[in-house]
Amino acid sequence: MTEVVSITVPAMPAWNGVVELVLAGLGARLDLPYDRIDELQLATTAVLTDAHGPDVRVDASASPDSVDIRVGPLASGARDPGRRRVLDALADAVELEPGDDGTTWAVLTFARGGAR
């Protein structure tokens, strides 16, 4: 079974904590090590900075092997290489995919095997 939790918040740093709380709740239910939850939160909030538009949506889905976090819409254009490096270290895979209206979404994949 795939479980999906979605949250839409105003694209402002003040709301990052709400997203983090939701991710912590999800991570706890999936029995992820706390390190992993922490890094999932760090990576997601790093992507939230790129949000484009008044709101940003975070879809978190869990399969037996991984947790996928899809975040968007993001501003299109060159990604900051420094942040990409951070994301690559935190997540097992980072993909950018096109959304509707030419927007960009980031998909972060975290293996459920434990902290890297």
Place this chain on the structure above:
Amino acid sequence: MGSNDQRALLVAYLNDGDVRARDRLVEELMPLVRSLANRYAGRGEPTEDLVQVGAIGLVKAIDRFDLEKGVELSTYAVPTIVGEIRRHFRDRTWAVHVPRRLKELSMRLARSRDDLSAELGRSPTVAELAAAVGVDEEEAIDALEASKAYAPRSLDQPYDEDEPGRVPGLSDEERGYAALERGSVVRQGLDALDERERRIVVLRFLRGMSQSEIAEEVGISQMHVSRLLRKSLEAMRGRLEEPEVPV
């Protein structure tokens, strides 16, 4: 005191080691320290303490001042003074009001997190942490998240949404220097960090060590590593997102 007088004092101190010249500069620039400290007043720390730590920042700025830079000492010193004040909050205070019970619980959880990591050889899950301290998982999450408030997010927020490098309340001149420093003098996000933060970021992101390995290597708790990583990413973000300023 004119800028030529300040420059003469800087030359006397930096080139000739005249400590009285530095004292004189500190005295002259204390009004700037006070005005910056006042911007952080009313957040739970006595203003006089903020002035004291701001003064430490001023002394550091004078010590590090580069006579070749061609900027005024007052503009150069602002980021250092503000940095010291913010560091004080980070070290001393919880940025948001967190109930005492949650604070105590988060401290117990921090200890359990370290103990269980050592015992299990991996980071514990929320369920394991909750069981270890005898609370339910939601309470554990509340406390774990509350502990992140210990890193003063509210102080990281004075940055203007539309202008990430902008600290509200700074004069144009002060902001001008901040932009100059970010854009041309300091190009790397890592330069926004102090030595220990830089080490932790390098260990985590360049060497790929886990938080628990870093905690052991650096000799601090995992909770502390987590806090420092968050804070560092926040600080680096401020630097990395600043548009390039032509040199």
